[in-house]
Amino acid sequence: MSLLLRGAGGARGALRPCCPWGRAASRRGLSSSSGAGGLPGGGAGVRPGRRSLLAGLAGAAAALAGLGLARRAEMVSREPVAPSLGGEEAAAEEEEDELSRRCGDFMAPPVSGLRELRSRRQDVRSRMEMLIMETQSQVCRALAQVDRGAAFTVDRWERKEGGGGISCVLQDGNIFEKAGVNVSVVSGHLSEEAVQQMRSRGKTLKTKNGKLPFCAMGVSSVIHPKNPHVPTIHFNYRYFEIEEADGTKQWWFGGGTDLTPTYLNEEDAVHFHKTLKEACDQHNPELYPKYKKWCDDYFYIKHRGERRGIGGIFFDDLDSPSKEEAFQFVQSCAKAVVPCYVPIVKKHSCDSFTPEEKLWQQLRRGRYVEFNLVYDRGTKFGLATPGSRIESILMSLPLTARWQYMHTPPEKSREAEILEVLRNPKDWVH
């Protein structure tokens, strides 16, 4: 069951922008500090009515979608957990509470519930959950504004063993073919299999009878636009905590943002990378070059000898210099999503295109599917985990894709130009 956020205000809430972005702005230049970047959560649209949202929320199959970590999750069918308020006092408190005010802008109530979040508000777990909810909301609202009337479907799902998620999907809009932004917050015990998977990635963990208590959360998203001159974006920011048998707690962050254009536009590539570099440089000038390379290495379609796109940043196992500093860094990256992408969408969404350009986009979409199904660690792990919420995991696949036998673009064509960059990644900013 899902709730469709459509229409202007009223019981079901609305994501239609108050002041729709117009065609006049479509040709302006790019600037990482320009308009869209400053979008506050919910600033662009009427926010969803909380009570009606709660009434419409659905219990569903649950697992970690796109996080690459989950225990067996089973279907549950019960009323969603509302922010745990007790009586009028608590309600009054909520009204004044800054946390409560921020939650009001979210696409749905946070998974952990307001009382729990408030009780440990200084804890990175709470702050990260607020950050991923805020990121989901900011991105969805910015996209809805650009799409001029698009409808996001909001699905809230729960996980029997603890936690759940919120999947927001816009399908067949004006500008976007398929845009999904997914949040999940899960906890429980890691299975032996998941522990093995983590060990092979360099983590040494002491289990108790092969089990590890864990907590994991993240926001992940893939946005596929219709126009072949508007690139696809993917981002994912996540946080893990694990308690070992001796009580030692391990924690780490992972994430990244990367761009997949159908055609190369150097100005866009520079804008995208420059915005990410600025976010990284606030914390350490060594981060961007390191995570840019990691991104090029990770999104590699080995059997094609091509990267999936023109890269961005990617990192995993980030547990230094301190939890606070790592969180601040992740926060900067998450806040860079809208400014690195939305100006590019605005710039190109009215560009004209030929049927041949649309066809090339569809072939590139086929490559996107190949990467996600054959190589992507999160997707593979999610598919292999019984009880995962498959629809949230495969939300990343494009609406349509194409495979043509022996398709080779002519030399010096615009199609060959992007292939060259996918085969030999470039440095876009220095």
Add this chain to the structure above:
Amino acid sequence: MSLLLRGAGGARGALRPCCPWGRAASRRGLSSSSGAGGLPGGGAGVRPGRRSLLAGLAGAAAALAGLGLARRAEMVSREPVAPSLGGEEAAAEEEEDELSRRCGDFMAPPVSGLRELRSRRQDVRSRMEMLIMETQSQVCRALAQVDRGAAFTVDRWERKEGGGGISCVLQDGNIFEKAGVNVSVVSGHLSEEAVQQMRSRGKTLKTKNGKLPFCAMGVSSVIHPKNPHVPTIHFNYRYFEIEEADGTKQWWFGGGTDLTPTYLNEEDAVHFHKTLKEACDQHNPELYPKYKKWCDDYFYIKHRGERRGIGGIFFDDLDSPSKEEAFQFVQSCAKAVVPCYVPIVKKHSCDSFTPEEKLWQQLRRGRYVEFNLVYDRGTKFGLATPGSRIESILMSLPLTARWQYMHTPPEKSREAEILEVLRNPKDWVH
């Protein structure tokens, strides 16, 4: 480089049928012993001119495509090996030779060359190579006839370490969206990795310094029609030989044929399974039930809880009761491909369909891609093998596919009807 078989006769040969199959026949009933089943190799079309075929053949990247077994293959760029004839005497001998006559109907000269095939004509290796070449030719000609003017592209590729293959692809025809029939015949030494892969499948093999001389060959094919009322078919028949360190030779066959309809047609399902059962029953009445179940188990999309299609037969590691009897069985299965499928194509290729039915087909194509990229052993192994001929491996993917978030067909719809059968396989013949 590839050779396009188009046009009526002449230097480049033709696959356009002499007496095109007409609309009048489209509504007739099904019978496994009817017309198409008896198609002789090359009976339907003018056969390609041998000399011009040779002139147009291309050296290309080579590996075992779809066989699930290969050593590292590298790009080669040299003239194809023509049937090794020396002087006029040999040419005269070839003219009279039955082997030579059969080769004349093939889509391209056989990989091993006529002299080699002739020198060991009683050997199962030679007989299997002739069988897979004949199967390729029969299927391509039958499809070309049904498609009324479709063009098959014939690519011949070589493998540096030994052997090569012939890929025949028809793309965007009148009836078929994408039809690929691939033959490969390779030999060399199995890598440690491949040996491990085989061991995990129950074979115990004694290597010499981790290497095993091997020979592998097979025909594999996927046919995706345009009309959603015409099902997709896949088949694959293969033979392996391995020589262990102590000189012991191991050999086995594998293969199968399975159908993936977009909508269920019970008459078609019965015809398809009955034809396969008849082929199996000629050899042993226990084979069909065993291989039917194996097929349902193998083509399982675990994360969806659905089979890819309505099954057929599937078997592997077949090394009994004798090499001769196993070969005879495989031959019966290969010869059943055209009669189990082509009558269904003829019956439905003029059926009218709605845009909604086309959309459902595209969603099912998405599932086909999921199975092939996530689960299919041959595809996975091929993609993981450096130097594989990727275009031949991914020939199995449909021209177009679709993924729609949370698509659920209405209860009791025709879409729900096929889903039910994919979730709970039925017995079609007893």
